Amino acid sequence: MIEVNNLHKYFHDKKGKNTVKALDGLSFTAKDGEITGILGPNGAGKTTCLRTLYGLLSADEGFVTIDGITVTEKPLAARAKLGIFPDKFGLYERLTAYEQIDYFASLHGLSGKTKKDAIAQVIDDLDLGKLAHRKTVGFSQGQRMKVTLAQALVHQPQNFVLDEPTRGLDVMSTRILREHLAKFKAKGHCILFSSHVMQEVAALCDRVIIVANGKLAAQGTPQELCDLAGEANLEDAFVKLIGTDEGVAA
Numbered sequence: 001m002i003e004v005n006n007l008h009k010y011f012h013d014k015k016g017k018n019t020v021k022a023l024d025g026l027s028f029t030a031k032d033g034e035i036t037g038i039l040g041p042n043g044a045g046k047t048t049c050l051r052t053l054y055g056l057l058s059a060d061e062g063f064v065t066i067d068g069i070t071v072t073e074k075p076l077a078a079r080a081k082l083g084i085f086p087d088k089f090g091l092y093e094r095l096t097a098y099e100q101i102d103y104f105a106s107l108h109g110l111s112g113k114t115k116k117d118a119i120a121q122v123i124d125d126l127d128l129g130k131l132a133h134r135k136t137v138g139f140s141q142g143q144r145m146k147v148t149l150a151q152a153l154v155h156q157p158q159n160f161v162l163d164e165p166t167r168g169l170d171v172m173s174t175r176i177l178r179e180h181l182a183k184f185k186a187k188g189h190c191i192l193f194s195s196h197v198m199q200e201v202a203a204l205c206d207r208v209i210i211v212a213n214g215k216l217a218a219q220g221t222p223q224e225l226c227d228l229a230g231e232a233n234l235e236d237a238f239v240k241l242i243g244t245d246e247g248v249a250a
């Protein structure tokens with residue numbers, strides 16, 4: 001479970017003249033066994049929130065807990081509970097898929113038989129067997145996406161966070177990714193992802209967190225949000241709830 005508590009984050013320019021309030025008291029919970037989507041227009045604070053959650057940014061106020069562990073107090077313990085799917089696939093093309101996954105497993109502190117078994121498990125889960133010992137240079141987009149997923153999941157984290165996961169993916173890769181998210185959810189994991197894509201959020205998410213101007217604008221199931229706004233679809237509900245659809249794709 002991921003709990004975001006009253007996050008405030010300001011960015012200042014070098015001279016300290018211009019300040020951007022990226023997060024303004026944002027709070028929400030992403031529960032186990034659910035897919036939670038963060039939806040918001042450009043500049044709403046989604047990436048800043050996720051970066052704070054990974055421990056890459058420190059908040060000016062507020063805190064995040066991952067399975068009850070406060071990220072700023074015990075960053076390594078919190079990160080061990082977290083799988084991160086970045087918005088760009090930074091693969092080392094001279095390494096095989098296996099070597100890449102092995103590298104990430106080592107970064108997470110796995111070694112010996114435990115590491116070997118964890119790699120074998122994730123390769124099996126993602127059906128990567130035939131690709132495992134090929135160098136990743138020349139891999140298709142879907143194959144690259146699967147290796148990135150394997151890297152994120154090799155330490156079997158309880159929580160899985162994805163930043164704009166389907167941006168730039170073709171239809172097939174998007175479907176594969178969605179299937180894996182659904183499987184992960186069925187096993188009781190917590191999945192949190194940010195998205196611009198309304199249909200994706202409506203189709204996949206159990207709960208939607210709508211963020212605007214660094215704050216929680218509304219939250220609920222897609223149906224609850226439609227009911228709250230008195231609209232038939234999530235897109236119209238979103239526009240009504242935050243007053244714009246700028247930066248959000250249907």
Ligand SMILES: Nc1ncnc2c1ncn2[C@@H]1O[C@H](COP(=O)(O)OP(=O)(O)OP(=O)(O)O)[C@@H](O)[C@H]1O
Binds near residue numbers: 012021042044045047
């Ligand atoms: N490193 C930074 N320095 C200065 N301002 C920043 C920095 N990172 C983010 N911001 C500002 O903070 C605000 C929130 O940005 P953030 O990237 O979190 O939004 P977002 O919801 O992810 O937007 P998008 O959907 O466009 O990616 C924006 O006004 C952005 O310009």
